[in-house]
Amino acid sequence: MSAEIWQEQLHDNGYRITAARRAVVETVERSTHALTPIEVYDLAREKYRALGLVSVYRTLEKLEELGIIQRVHQPMGCQAFISTGKGHQHLLLCRECGEAVFFEGDDLEVLMNSISKKTGYQIQDHWLQLFGLCKNCK
Amino acid sequence: MSAEIWQEQLHDNGYRITAARRAVVETVERSTHALTPIEVYDLAREKYRALGLVSVYRTLEKLEELGIIQRVHQPMGCQAFISTGKGHQHLLLCRECGEAVFFEGDDLEVLMNSISKKTGYQIQDHWLQLFGLCKNCK
DNA sequence: TTACTTGCAAACGTTTTGCACGATT
DNA sequence: AATCGTGCAAAACGTTTGCAAGTAA
Numbered sequence A, B: 001m002s003a004e005i006w007q008e009q010l011h012d013n014g015y016r017i018t019a020a021r022r023a024v025v026e027t028v029e030r031s032t033h034a035l036t037p038i039e040v041y042d043l044a045r046e047k048y049r050a051l052g053l054v055s056v057y058r059t060l061e062k063l064e065e066l067g068i069i070q071r072v073h074q075p076m077g078c079q080a081f082i083s084t085g086k087g088h089q090h091l092l093l094c095r096e097c098g099e100a101v102f103f104e105g106d107d108l109e110v111l112m113n114s115i116s117k118k119t120g121y122q123i124q125d126h127w128l129q130l131f132g133l134c135k136n137c138k
Numbered sequence C: 001t002t003a004c005t006t007g008c009a010a011a012c013g014t015t016t017t018g019c020a021c022g023a024t025t
Numbered sequence D: 001a002a003t004c005g006t007g008c009a010a011a012a013c014g015t016t017t018g019c020a021a022g023t024a025a
Helices: A005-012 A019-030 A037-044 A053-065 A109-119 B005-012 B019-030 B037-044 B053-065 B109-119
Strands: A069-074 A077-083 A090-094 A100-103 A122-133 B069-074 B077-083 B090-094 B100-103 B122-133
Touching: A005 A019, A019 A037, A019 A053, A019 A077, A037 A053, A037 A077, A053 A069, A053 A077, A069 A090, A100 B109, A109 A122, A109 B100, A109 B122, A122 B109, B005 B019, B019 B037, B019 B053, B019 B077, B037 B053, B037 B077, B053 B069, B053 B077, B069 B090, B109 B122
Parallel strands: A090 A122, B090 B122
Antiparallel strands: A069 A077, A090 A100, A122 B122, B069 B077, B090 B100
């Protein structure tokens, strides 16, 4: 998600572009790891000292709503956010350092059809996430 | 996970079988939905009134540790637990009523090899979860 | 009898809310 | 000028911890 798109998206939904939001978005955008609200707060305050933790929460909420960022689920917790990739993408996470990489190209059609028949469910969506060790950590 | 196995597993790990634990395990085991600690507390107290919320937390912790139950990640929250299925299984969840069903038979070998090559990661594990509508809700 | 487990109360960390001030449009 | 966003303080919430009493083995 490039630097300009989030401004457009905020604006088009009636939200204002402020220093606090700029600091939050740029912090999440720049990170290769999923960040918790407090991590965002600490990092973003290096650029914008007046930032309050509450604004971080409120901004993250809106950014998630607009699909600009997404929540990352991990065994150790589910409060962290990462900048959303383009298209239908999934996450690959390093267990050691937490580095996150998007990938695409999963084809679960066959599986989903089979499960659908077996269970009687109408399947709408799927979550797929991989865990491992990155180049540096393995 | 049948009614006797959890008793064995607790015992073999040096834990005692108590009324509180019995109430918690039976509550989770009986449910077709993932239950939060408070939901477990409320339901289990119908059978064992003296149960405290703290014991629910401590019991759930141990049961998860032993693999008797597992945490379920959902868009609305990740605090709920469900009785663990046998073998390598994944969850299919109804978005409407929350009913949970296990399925197996995913084969992600091909995908994982391809991602491994592209990213340089050594992939160790995967999370796959499906969302949809169950027979009754669709 | 011994060690584990319990419920209670209190502590804790995270997230949310109310509000008057400040900033964006 | 009007409305939206902010930071602060306080409240609310879920979860964890310390402890003396109770219970399983």
